[in-house]
Amino acid sequence: MLKNNAKSLPKAKTSKVDLSTKFSIIFVTTVVLMILAILVGFILYKAVPVFSEFSFFKFLFSGEWKPGRDGEAGASYGLGKIILSTLVMLFITLLFSIPLTIFSSLFITEYLKNKTKKFVVTVIQLLAGIPSVVFGLFALDQIGPIFVAMGAPSSGNMMTASFTLAFMALPTMITLSINAIEAVPEGHRYASLGLGMTKEKTTFGVVLVSAMPKIITAIITGVARIIGETMAVILIAGNSSKGLNTDDGFFGFIFSSIRTLAGTIGLEMLENHGNIHESALYAIGMVLFFIVIIINLLIIAIGNINKKKSKSIKKVKHKKVKIKQNEYEYDSYNLNILVQTYTEKRFGKKAESAILNFFMISSTAIIVAFTSWILLTVTIKGIGGFDPGAFVEIEGQRSGIFALIFTTVLLVLATIIFAIPLALTVAIYLAEYAHKDSKFAKIIRFAINVLASTPSIVFGVFGLSLFVVAMGIPMSVFAASLTMTMVILPSMITAFEDSITSVPQLYKEAAYGMGMTRTGVLFKVIIPNATKGLVTGTILAVARIIGESAPVYLTLGTSVRMPTEGFFSSGATLTTQIYMMASEGNDPHTLGVAYQIALVTIFLVLGLNFLSKYIGVKLNPIHKKVPFKVKIKAFISIFTWTNIEKAYKKTKKDTISIYKKWSSLFNFKKMKIHFKNAKTRNNVIKTIKEEAKNNSKKDIKINVKEKED
Incomplete structure (x- = not known):
């Protein structure tokens, strides 16, 4: 080459x-x-x-952020509370985004067929194309009120910001994770399946483990997106510089009104109080820049570790290893019981596969549902509150x-x-x-x-x-x-x-x-x-x-x-x-025009x-x-009675098979047999361990006597 x-x-x-x-x-x-x-x-x-006014460590770790004019008494520039709020928000965001990324990426690459896979990937690309301010508008209007109903004091809080940022970071994380999973050699999958492992065990035990270094890189890349988001966070985080609320219990904590590093710059840069205040905002930009450098160095380090592992695997020489035969010979009767009872142990495998399938399907469904929710909301509210006069003059x-x-x-x-x-x-x-x-x-x-x-x-x-x-x-x-x-x-x-x-x-x-x-x-x-x-x-x-x-x-x-x-x-x-x-408020007319502008923006970006x-x-x-007539005929043929009947029969067949699969998990007769076999197997294993222990004690006594002699 x-x-x-x-x-x-x-x-x-x-x-x-x-x-x-x-x-x-x-x-x-x-x-x-x-x-x-x-x-x-x-x-x-x-x-x-x-x-020159505040030491570097005081600037980073002091908790008071009270900007003032140059020389004004009481002015303080400490990022401690803001950094802590940003990190807690990041942690909660990753709690949402990491499971969704892993489960959905595995389901898309390992289970979905071409057409369905193409559809889901298109949906993820649609989510990636939505501007951040549209996310902020949607979260303020739709997600925030849900948390208010759960006890939040206002729509702008840490949970609203974390939940929204999770879906903003998902397209980047999922796209890179899909690329990582698709790069896993097919031989790994065939070898695992050939050894008798289930599809789910292969997916999580082999494919996921092989792709994990690159998936970690994808997650770190998503972290950079979360930390750097500005305008959407300003709209939905609450923007209080007091830090996290630790006085009102758990719900008071997660619904805290917070301010992030990037949000502080966006809020105060155009209205700074003087040179020191402006310099402090630039220092926040410097901190963000160093965080990004650290993130990229981590990505490089993970990539180098992965390369070294692959090189070391290639350089490994086959060494002759002397295998010591076990002096203890297992009784054939005990071995037969172990084999018979273990081959009947299928309930655990089925339950594990069903649980993993549930998480993968539900994660992918959540992403598709959220994308549909935001796009339908913007479309319905943009058309519903359509004001032709707004194109000429906004109030x-x-x-x-x-x-x-x-x-x-x-x-x-x-x-x-x-x-x-x-x-x-x-x-x-x-x-x-x-x-x-x-x-x-x-x-x-x-x-x-x-x-x-x-x-x-x-x-x-x-x-x-x-x-x-x-x-x-x-x-x-x-x-x-x-x-x-x-x-x-x-x-x-x-x-x-x-x-x-x-x-x-x-x-x-x-x-x-x-x-x-x-x-x-x-x-x-x-x-x-x-x-x-x-x-x-x-x-x-x-x-x-x-x-x-x-x-x-x-x-x-x-x-x-x-x-x-x-x-x-x-x-x-x-x-x-x-x-x-x-940012002006919840005036219905203003929000209607905002949704109208959001609809135009989304059409432009997605277009x-x-x-x-x-x-x-x-x-x-x-x-x-492909001729246009052929495309029209192919589209119309989808809705013929024959295709509809085929789709109905297939759906019915799939529904019946899913019902049988789930009902077999809760077959009490089989469960009784499984528990009985498990009890027998445990007894046999216990007997074998006791015999092995007794034999080892005898060997020790014999060795001691030989040494004494």
């Missing part, structure tokens, strides 16, 4: 154009890396002033939804104009010019991974300070687009690199064999054949831009107005307006996600065009 780097390709003549192209690509890559380094350095620089604002759409489109265009050249240049360098073992390439990849999981509010704070405050650019589409470029760059670079490396090596070799220069191969062979991945990555980045709210909120503004000044217009996007309306898939299928050379 040829490696995907320059050394594996036939040597071509290096022209001046090739050299200039190479140095241009390296130069742009270096500039991008420097921009990312400036981001980190700027945040560290801005965080320094607070440590209390200058303009309406059309202005929000235009501002969002301008933001998308400006961001893509900046992001595509930078992302494509870095991706070309990593895929075609960088050596896999070079330190420079490793640094770039690590930086990309860190920034991909960095909370978007950190980018927003950086954009506000650098572009708006330091450079004097007004809060506008232009300033927001520069900020959003940094937000989407890591994911775009990764997507573009994958598409470039997927171009077959033979294409490049053939082009070099025909005498093409390296630049010619790049622009005439590699990029045209990577178009599918490039377009898909761009569309997914556009969906990310539409769904983001935290960086846009800090650099674009919140007033609803038509972007008459073009790229230098301030205003609000669809997501920032949803946040503003949801772009499906467009990326459609383009991917269309650009696939294997794709065959």
Whole structure:
């Protein structure tokens, strides 16, 4: 196999154009890396002033967060309670998300057939496409009141935030877990089943254990998403800096009004009281950034451990092991009893399989039900509270939804104009010019991974300070687009690199064999054949831009107005307006308009996600065009009487088989026989152990006598 780097390709003549192209690509890559380094350095620089007033340990572990003006008595900046609240919320979120991730991922990969699997995966992708502020609006309106009925003082509390964040993190965790489980070799499954293990025992005892290191990586990636979420948490967590409520018992504790690290930045950055307060908020961003670095180092460490294990398994040499024969010979009668009674022990296996099946099916059903709940709620409330006048003018604002759409489109265009050249240049360098073992390439990849999981509010704070405050650019589409470029760059670079490396090596070799220069191969062979991945990555980045709210909120503004000044217009996007309306209160008309905007946003984001898939299928050379008439006939044929009758019979048959399976578990005659056999078996095992013990005592006495003699 040829490696995907320059050394594996036939040597071509290096022209001046090739050299200039190479140095241009390296130069742009270096500039991008420097921009990312400036981001980190700027945040560290801005965080320094607070440590001149408060020590680092006092800042981290003191429990009082009382911002004040510079020099004001009583002002305190301690993150102890906020960090503790964030960690407890994270723990409760993982209690929800980890079991759902493991059970649903195993069920999707190991039990579902192609069509059903495709449907469930599509549902999970729909859940991933819902913007975070829509989650916040839905949780505030639907989930919060459920906890209020259970005794919570308000809709905004730790349980509402934890429950909602669990489902926000699930798509990332499940997608990565599915990839990990599918990577387990089929031989592991066949070997386990061949030894007589049940399907469920194989799934949990072999497949899950083999995929566990990568599943842990998926969970850690989800942790980064949970810790970094900002706008949704501000809406539903309560935002009290007093910390956890430990005075009102268990329910008072879990329904505490809390504030998270990222939420504190989003709440106070635009209304800080002075340099020290602003510096403290930057210090929180620094803490979040270090947490993300630790998370990525953990992922790398787990990956290295997994690689070392696989290498050590390959290097193990078969050594001859002398097997000592057991001096004790088992009685044939006892062995026959053990074999007969153990082969009849099926109740435990059936019960175990039934319990595991129940958890897997129910976990998958919960995810599908939650996705249906949120999408149906947004659709029904968005259509039910439809106000045509809101498209022209929202009550209390200058303009309406059309202005929000235009501002969002301008933001998308400006961001893509900046992001595509930078992302494509870095991706070309990593895929075609960088050596896999070079330190420079490793640094770039690590930086990309860190920034991909960095909370978007950190980018927003950086954009506000650098572009708006330091450079004097007004809060506008232009300033927001520069900020959003940094937000989407890591994911775009990764997507573009994958598409470039997927171009077959033979294409490049053939082009070099025909005498093409390296630049010619790049622009005439590699990029045209990577178009599918490039377009898909761009569309997914556009969906990310539409769904983001935290960086846009800090650099674009919140007033609803038509972007008459073009790229230098301030205003609000669809997501920032949803946040503003949801934070205003529970006014029915306001929530109705918010749901209307949420419906438009979801249609845009999900439409772009499906467009990326459609383009991917269309650009696939294997794709065959199916006539429209054939598609219509195939769709209509589903609803013919014959197919309906077949579906009914199959459902009836499956229902009867499930009933028989469950009823067999509670057959009291069989249970009586099983208990009787278990008693006999235990007695035999007890007898064997006693005989073995007596024989060992005799052997010890004989050895002692021999030594004395």
